[in-house]
Amino acid sequence: MSRPIRTIAGVVAALLLAGACNSAATDSSSGKGAGGSVRGVTGDSIKVGGIVSMTTATGYSKKDTDLGARARFDRANAEGGVNGRKIAYLGAQDDGQDPARNLAAARKLVQQDKVFAIAPMSSTTFSGADFLQQQKVPTFGWGTLPSFCGPTYIYGFGGCMVPMPGGTISQTWPEGLKHVTGGAEGKSVAILANDSDAGNFAIRTYKQSFATAGYKVTYAKPSVPATSVPSDWSAYTKDILRSNGGKAPDAVVSVMQTPYNIGLFTALKRGGYRGVLTDPTDYDPSLLAKSATKQALDGVHILLSFQPFEQENAAMKQFKADIRKAAGKEVPLNMHMMTGYMSADLFLSIARKAGKNLTPASFQKAAGKFSDSGTMVGDRAEPKGQQESFGCGALVQLKDGKYVVSAPFTCYPPIPFK
Incomplete structure (x- = not known):
């Protein structure tokens, strides 16, 4: 990102954050709405949205990231949801790979749509990271940007791929x-x-x-x-x-x-x-x-940074079946589908461990001692994944x-x- 764009994005971010903090309608920083309920969580649902670069100036598109996330959430719902709640997936906002639109999408999903979490976040720009961290919104994507390395509410599905000094490199x-x-x-x-x-x-x-x-x-x-x-x-x-x-x-x-x-x-x-x-x-x-x-x-x-489609096992067979069902037909597989799928999968895995009383605080507590093994990105562990990649x-x-x-x-x- 060029210096002028960074400067403009910073000014926009400051203005938007100031507006958020001065809003009397929503206490987003605590994850609660005006009535005291947890943002995006009801007795039977958890609201989740996504941010994906579906259109870009070069023609490159990550639109299938949305399909991958939808496929994983659909299966979770078919299996009963998460601790009795179904996932209300709103689909992904298109940020056009533009910093201002990325921040605007994050703001809309949190302040207007009232999502509990964002999964997936897939773009080469992540100017909404500071906003989402301040608003305590669990956010999941491919950890190929520095924003996935360090902030406590932001998670890379394969861990932190671009660590800061003091971290590690895959x-x-x-x-x-x-x-x-x-x-x-x-x-x-x-x-x-x-x-x-x-x-x-x-x-x-x-x-x-x-x-x-x-x-x-x-x-x-x-x-x-x-x-x-x-x-x-x-x-x-x-x-x-x-x-x-x-x-x-x-x-x-x-x-x-x-x-x-x-x-x-x-x-x-x-x-x-x-x-x-x-x-x-x-x-x-x-x-x-x-x-x-x-x-x-x-x-x-x-x-x-995940298991190849050509390397078959039970998890890969399940992934292919889920994608086929969500698409309604056989479709060529690609890495964007896997990005969406594994972003959703990590969110679901931590949310289950958070229990019935789901709040930003209970989610973070569950994440703080989360681990599993044998996934399509290897053995996962948090908060380790916010400092280094899972190395696979x-x-x-x-x-x-x-x-x-x-x-x-x-x-x-x-x-x-x-």
């Missing part, structure tokens, strides 16, 4: 890549991200992560404009292909979204690059519908028009973040 990506490159000894990587707060943080994190795993990091820059996909990638590919002492690195790591990856990887291949390409976003069968996209992403290894993941490769597991779902010890 080693899933570099350790998984060792399966592909035959180890890290003597191998080099180049890392590229967008010119944004998230991109800067990603470079800082993964530069340390890959170096600790034994790779030589020859290039690490958050230099690609975050507001539009470049039409000419030559300035980036030229630097990357010469970064390893005048020659190409063994692997190129892109911490960007699909439209950027298509442009970057196509340009690298046209430039004669034959090394490993990897990113954390392109696990989506719908991308295979267009031959140009399929060609651009062919051979790419994609990082997953896999790599899949797009090969000949289909995804295959290139590094199996495994959990790795994290490293200290410096």
Whole structure:
């Protein structure tokens, strides 16, 4: 996010928060309405909403995150709900990947719709985080933003993926890549991200992560404009292909979204690059519908922080059945569905442990000693997950028009973040 946008978002946040604090109609900071009842909780229901980037300037969409959450909540309701209460899921607000709209969506869900929790929250911007924390709204999403690391009411379904100093870094990506490159000894990587707060943080994190795993990091820059996909990638590919002492690195790591990856990887291949390409976003069968996209992403290894769809077990069979039922038909699976599903699943798991007397305080008390094991994101524990990731993941490769597991779902010890 650029400095002007951060400044504007900060001013908007201050104004909205001031309005919230001065409202006589709602005492949101205690999680209670004017009548003293708990916001979003009745005798037979719990109101939940979501915030998802369904539309973006680049055309990238996370809309299926909403379907994933709905599928998990539908099954919970079919099984009787949570401690006698059904989940009233309002669906997801579209923030358009815009900071002002993200905050506005958070404010609407809390102050107008009176939700108890937000699950999922899936966007590359999370300007509503401070507001939700102050209003004591349990919020669940993919912990790939700093706001998921530290605030007590905000939870990453796979833990904190981008920790602050004093936290830890998941080693899933570099350790998984060792399966592909035959180890890290003597191998080099180049890392590229967008010119944004998230991109800067990603470079800082993964530069340390890959170096600790034994790779030589020859290039690490958050230099690609975050507001539009470049039409000419030559300035980036030229630097990357010469970064390893005048020659190409063994692997190129892109911490960007699909439209950027298509442009970057196509340009690298046209430039004669034959090394490993990897990113954390392109696990989506719908991308295979267009031959140009399929060609651009062919051979790419994609990082997953959850069990691959191709790795079957009872939990995965249940996930597929739930998605099929919620969609009303067979649909191609993608990582956004898993984001919504596991965000909802973590909320439900903690809410059950909170008991019948559900309040923000009882929810937090249950979260403070929550743990389970064997989920599709590994073993979960809170509040550990607000400081570090659960450390599990896999790599899949797009090969000949289909995804295959290139590094199996495994959990790795994290490293200290410096």
